[in-house]
Structures are given as C-alpha cells and as structure tokens.
Amino acid sequence: MRCLKCRDKASVEMRRHNAAYCAPHYVDFFRSHVLRNIKSKKMFGHSEKILVAVSGGKDSLGLWDVLTHLGYKTTGLYIDLGIGEYSVRSREKSEAFADSIGGKLVVKDVREAYGEDEMGITELSKALRRAPCSGCGLTKRYVTNQVAHELGFDVLATGHNLDDETATLMGNVLHWQMGYLARQSPVLESTHVRLARKVKPLYTFTERESLSYVLIRGIDYIEEECPNAHGALSILYKEALNTIENQSPGAKSSFLMGFLDRAKPLIEAAEDVELAECIQCGEPTTAELCAFCRMWDRAKSARRLNRGKI
Amino acid sequence: MRVVLRNPRRREIQIAGNRQVLAILEELGLNPETVVVVQGGALLTRDAYVADDSSIEVISAISGGM
Ligand code: SF4
Ligand SMILES: [Zn+2]
Ligand SMILES: [Zn+2]
Numbered sequence: 423m424r425c426l427k428c429r430d431k432a433s434v435e436m437r438r439h440n441a442a443y444c445a446p447h448y449v450d451f452f453r454s455h456v457l458r459n460i461k462s463k464k465m466f467g468h469s470e471k472i473l474v475a476v477s478g479g480k481d482s483l484g485l486w487d488v489l490t491h492l493g494y495k496t497t498g499l500y501i502d503l504g505i506g507e508y509s510v511r512s513r514e515k516s517e518a519f520a521d522s523i524g525g526k527l528v529v530k531d532v533r534e535a536y537g538e539d540e541m542g543i544t545e546l547s548k549a550l551r552r553a554p555c556s557g558c559g560l561t562k563r564y565v566t567n568q569v570a571h572e573l574g575f576d577v578l579a580t581g582h583n584l585d586d587e588t589a590t591l592m593g594n595v596l597h598w599q600m601g602y603l604a605r606q607s608p609v610l611e612s613t614h615v616r617l618a619r620k621v622k623p624l625y626t627f628t629e630r631e632s633l634s635y636v637l638i639r640g641i642d643y644i645e646e647e648c649p650n651a652h653g654a655l656s657i658l659y660k661e662a663l664n665t666i667e668n669q670s671p672g673a674k675s676s677f678l679m680g681f682l683d684r685a686k687p688l689i690e691a692a693e694d695v696e697l698a699e700c701i702q703c704g705e706p707t708t709a710e711l712c713a714f715c716r717m718w719d720r721a722k723s724a725r726r727l728n729r730g731k732i
Numbered sequence: 733m734r735v736v737l738r739n740p741r742r743r744e745i746q747i748a749g750n751r752q753v754l755a756i757l758e759e760l761g762l763n764p765e766t767v768v769v770v771q772g773g774a775l776l777t778r779d780a781y782v783a784d785d786s787s788i789e790v791i792s793a794i795s796g797g798m
Pocket of ligand 2: 447
C-alpha cells in the first residue's frame with residue numbers, strides 16, 4: 423500500500439476513506455481533520471481558553487498534542503481518582519507529557535477535594551456497594567465541570583473517539599435511554615452559566631487511527647487499563663461494532679453520523695430539561711440535591727456506619 | 733518470526749514463515765480494526781510482508797471503561 427500524497431510506503435490505512443498515508447503525511451492528515459471537526463462543529467476559536475481532560479491514555483494525550491500544534495490555548499486537567507497503582511502511573515504519564523510540551527496541568531485529587539479519610543473511587547464504590555464505573559463517571563463529569571467553572575474556562579475538551587461514541591450510542595440504543603441520546607453530541611453547548619461547552623474533537627477517528635497518531639508521534643501513554651475496566655460492557659460493544667466494521671468498512675461512522683444528523687434532532691426536541699442549582703454545592707442539576715452530592719453523602723454515611731459497627 | 737502482543741499485557745509467540753500482516757492477525761484471531769502492528773518503530777499496513785527472521789509488535793487499540 424502506498425501513501426496517497428507521496429507514493430511512499432504507507433503506515434496507516436483507512437479503508438472507509440479508501441486512503442493510506444506514510445507516517446509524516448498521516449500526522450498532517452490527522453491534525454487537519456481535527457481542525458476540520460473543530461471548525462465545522464464550531465467547537466471553539468483561538469481566543470477561547472480550553473481545558474483538556476487528560477487521563478494519561480492515548481486519546482487524551484494525543485488530543486492535547488494536536489491542539490497544542492494547532493496553536494490553541496490549552497491547559498490539561500488530570501483527575502486523580504485514587505484507583506491504586508493505576509492512578510499513580512497514569513498521573514505520572516500525564517505530568518511527564520505536560521512537561522514535554524511545556525503545558526500547564528491542573529491536578530485535582532478526588533480524595534482531598536470530596537472524600538474524607540483518603541476516600542477515593544475504590545472506597546466510594548465499596549461504601550455504596552455498586553460498580554466503580556458508575557460512581558466514577560459521575561465524579562469525573564462533576565469535577566471537570568467544577569474545575570472548568572472555577573478556573574474560568576470556556577470549553578472542556580475530551581479525547582472521546584469514534585469507537586467510544588459508537589459504543590455509547592449502542593448502549594443507549596439497546597436500552598432506549600432517551601435522555602442520554604438527546605445529549606450525546608460532539609458539541610454540547612453550555613445550558614447553564616456554571617457549565618462549560620463540552621467538545622470531542624476526535625469523534626470521527628477510530629481508536630486505531632487515534633493510537634496510530636500517538637505511536638507515530640512517540641507519545642508515552644499509559645497502556646494498562648484501569649483495573650475496573652475489566653469486563654466493561656463498553657468493550658463488548660466495541661468488539662461487536664469492530665466485527666461489523668471489519669466486514670463493512672464505514673459502518674461505525676455511518677451509525678454515529680446518521681444518528682447525529684437524522685435521529686438526534688427528533689429526540690432532542692422531545693427531551694428538553696430545566697436546570698436548577700444544587701442546594702448544597704450550587705452546581706447545575708435537575709433535582710434539589712445534585713446526583714454527585716447525593717452519591718458522596720450516601721457513601722460517607724455508609725462508611726461511618728460500617729466503621730461504627732467494627 | 734517473533735510476535736510480541738501488547739494487549740496491554742505482554743505475551744510473546746513465534747510464527748513461522750514470511751507472512752502478510754493480515755494473515756498473521758487472522759492466525760492470532762485478531763480483528764485488524766482493533767490493533768496496530770509495529771516493526772522497529774514503523775507502523776505496518778495490513779498488506780505488508782513480515783520476514784521470517786524479524787519481529788513485530790501487535791498493540792491493542794481498544795480501551796475500556798467510560
Ligand atoms: S474504568 Fe471505570 S473506574 Fe476505571 S477510570 Fe474508567 S470509569 Fe473510572
Ligand atoms: Zn506520504
Ligand atoms: Zn451538589
């Protein structure tokens with residue numbers, strides 16, 4: 423296979439585009455398509471302050487690298503979830519990458535900011551007796567919103583790729599989660615003064631394309647998975663979708679783009695919600711007490727109760 | 733050839749002969765959409781040939797959780 427631009431030996435092929443590129447031309451292609459996504463979806467401009475949520479993984483570090491090269495004003499945000507050695511190592515990777523690009527990285531430790539007695543995601547899920555990922559997802563959304571607001575960022579960018587988005591879509595469709603479907607989007611405009619606009623500039627790239635960029639750029643990302651990801655449904659959905667993709671190139675992309683263009687507008691119209699402020703923390707919510715406060719309060723009292731018994 | 737699987741745990745296996753990337757992945761039961769194959773720092777496309785006396789790494793692209 424040959425590079426579409428220079429006819430050299432290709433490094434990365436994209437069957438759904440009928441294209442392949444050598445390493446340097448792939449980097450150009452990747453960056454110019456990220457820029458195209460940003461512009462066509464009006465994600466942000468060069469004057470806006472962008473907070474990039476980084477996990478130490480390939481997608482978020484790759485995204486930060488691209489945005490830096492495109493000349494955007496970025497700051498990284500790493501949330502230390504307190505998930506054992508995994509959090510230690512992913513934090514190190516994030517800090518090392520920030521240093522390598524001369525970027526500023528804000529680190530928020532969940533154990534210091536919200537929990538008590540060194541209570542991180544692991545302790546939270548034990549106290550609540552529920553799977554870590556549900557509490558973790560809610561916590562990450564809450565913390566990123568809060569930091570973005572406190573530090574005055576206009577935009578919050580995450581590294582979600584096409585595989586993440588189609589797996590989420592599949593999960594939401596399998597259970598007809600209309601509220602989630604109404605909000606799944608590469609750009610979520612701010613619906614409240616305390617909510618930053620949320621954007622996903624990599625939403626058109628497959629996971630393989632995202633990894634290819636990171637490997638060519640020599641970015642040192644954390645390869646190991648969070649120990650709680652084992653057996654996650656999202657991985658099952660990704661495998662199923664990739665089985666289809668392999669037989670029918672472009673299937674993932676048409677699943678997501680078709681949803682965004684044709685189905686989502688209909689669902690959106692039916693699912694309009696009013697936002698109020700949480701009576702405890704002031705963050706936007708549809709209830710009196712926000713879901714984050716409810717969850718952490720419940721975990722803290724469950725933990726105190728358990729300790730009393732011992 | 734020597735094949736190092738990083739998925740993300742490392743595992744090493746031997747495969748005989750000069751083979752095309754696609755055939756190697758098929759033999760390993762891997763979907764080419766979900767991995768990147770690297771040889772000495774260069775990424776290989778699925779039609780590339782790998783010589784019997786060389787070594788490659790197969791890196792998983794799929795990450796989990798939310
Ligand atoms: S896999 Fe689950 S627990 Fe681990 S970081 Fe992702 S959402 Fe959190
Ligand atoms: Zn080229
Ligand atoms: Zn609250």
